[in-house]
Amino acid sequence: MMYRFAERFDGVGGSEIRKIFGLLGVPGMISFAGGNPSPDLFPADMLADISEQVIVDDGKSVLQYGGTMGIAHFIDVLKEKNKEIMKEDDDLIVLSGSSQGIDFFARTMIEKGDVMLAESPSFLGALQTFRLADADIKTVDLQEDGPDTDMLEAKIKEYNPKFFYTIPTFQNPSGITMSAEKRQKVYDICKQYGVLILEDDPYAELRYEGTPLPSIKSLDDCGLVCKLSSFSKTVSPGLRVGYAIANKEVIAKFNLLKQGADVHTSNLSQTLVMKFIERGIYDDHVRMLCETYKEHRDAMLRAIDIYFPDGVSHTSPQGGLFVWVTLPEWMDARKLFDACVMEKVAFVAGSPFFADGGHENTLRMNFSMPTVNQIETGVERMSRVIRQYEFLTK
């Protein structure tokens, strides 16, 4: 059968990360790839107890069709949680993970060929979603304190983009956090030119040091910003629960798209997260996650400083799940990856995170999933392969 597929798939190959998952099942493999939370930290007993109880007590509504916007009481709980950033004209919709909000925002705004801006590097899954929405992706380089605002303004003037996609806090993949000053500056520039901002902020609560920064949405006084949040990193990714906050006109479009996408997010998943928050467990749980992930991050940064040779630089994020590593110019992280897999340690090469490609000497390392011991052993293994790379090719 010769299928007449829509053109949007041309050149879209699927997530590089998901492709290498197969390799990671090898016994003894230490993986810094992926971005999974630590399974040892899931509040399983608590969620098991809640789920059993809510289905018994409230099965007739939990198991029935629900509203497309989400469970009314859950929406109230989320609005309360976000009362600092929600504006008069804003609305909130529950999503099946915040990824769904990236998909919906793209389909709400993008006509085939419309230009939008993304940070360079940026989240791989989002870039693929924008491509499948027929968007023409232009990029803005990241600096240590966030996007290059001169480049942002220049690209806006040049391309009149529909929106700018940013992950302001502990960015995936770079671990970079946009400074308070830049948040204001990015907002002011985008407002000046009427360019919307899609603020994807799933890591903000995973801060291990330093003071929390204002969400860009909190600066919004004209419905410019759509903010996406997720419980995948703080409660459980397997439940698929996130939400979007934006002007009600935008959320109304999300509602129409969600009616077709999945009608509504699993009532059971919504109820588990709702009860987890209502029982007052959420904040303590996130505090525990931060303490534990801080140990992971410290172990990774310490091991990198001890083992990695000179000429290898890296970010030192105050939170999140990732450290971004830059190898010497002449190294190719893909070749290094193949050699590292032989030594049973894996990471993700950085090039695919750049919409324009290049940057073959960069890579991303996740520290949430591996244990502290695995981190130390894995970094030491990587360092040996990096040194071999130097010996064998110089």
Added chain:
Amino acid sequence: MMYRFAERFDGVGGSEIRKIFGLLGVPGMISFAGGNPSPDLFPADMLADISEQVIVDDGKSVLQYGGTMGIAHFIDVLKEKNKEIMKEDDDLIVLSGSSQGIDFFARTMIEKGDVMLAESPSFLGALQTFRLADADIKTVDLQEDGPDTDMLEAKIKEYNPKFFYTIPTFQNPSGITMSAEKRQKVYDICKQYGVLILEDDPYAELRYEGTPLPSIKSLDDCGLVCKLSSFSKTVSPGLRVGYAIANKEVIAKFNLLKQGADVHTSNLSQTLVMKFIERGIYDDHVRMLCETYKEHRDAMLRAIDIYFPDGVSHTSPQGGLFVWVTLPEWMDARKLFDACVMEKVAFVAGSPFFADGGHENTLRMNFSMPTVNQIETGVERMSRVIRQYEFLTK
């Protein structure tokens, strides 16, 4: 803020059914609107027990990110369940309800302005999804035994559509079932012209009499058919679990779209359905549903025959959730709806189910949600209003 929304939203108003849900909360209201399963029949205790157990026993994987195609073992269970209809080159992907498959298939095949065919009348939510996918919807009239195949062939010749969307069994909204002969004929015609078939079959297992008919997918020898199935009517809609079976080239596109849509369907929802099937409860549960819904259907058909005046005709489906009613030509089901709501009985006017509009004298009645007593009382209330309609306007 003047938003530059994508044109796809122009003229899309959202589901008519979801709009009237508000009215249905009125105390004493008997609703034949909507298409919800009976909440009294949900296997709540069983699912509560399963959920508590799987999170305790298997929380580290159930609560973690999962594969985009679905939980491997669940996929095996579903392939076993469908071994009669799956072909060598077919693949299966778990979806967040079968609605997601309608959305994915449209986005896989439709370029802006491409033509596709739908039955007239057809499922409201699907029509909206096709419009949001920029499809140009042409229609094929339904007859007592399924679509008018002469019209199907004529429209194919005229418009060269990408695919034909059909709900072959106990169709929503009409309750009509495509005969075995027509299933073969529809398949042969579509194959002859290379027009794909999207077979949406969520009601097939809810058969109360008569012999099961072959799925159109079971006739497929060239990857022409994508079949969508759902557990929303047989286990629980609130969990959002369905799946698609199609040629692996098509499922590969679904996989790419699902990576962006929701990454994967809730692992907890998948696991609940999987265990429900594995424990051998599923078949008995569906048998119980059929026995109970048969009583509901019989009660509705009996009450209609007793109370509705001459000149009102209706379908007598062998299964599913809906009876389709045709009023005298000069009646307007929307006016009747307003008058009926005053008498605390609701249904859905039929016109919105027709992509081309018209048919103001038709309406859909659901018999799964109301109790047998409510069905008898509600039909009697409706019949009084229909007679008033005659007295007051003739």
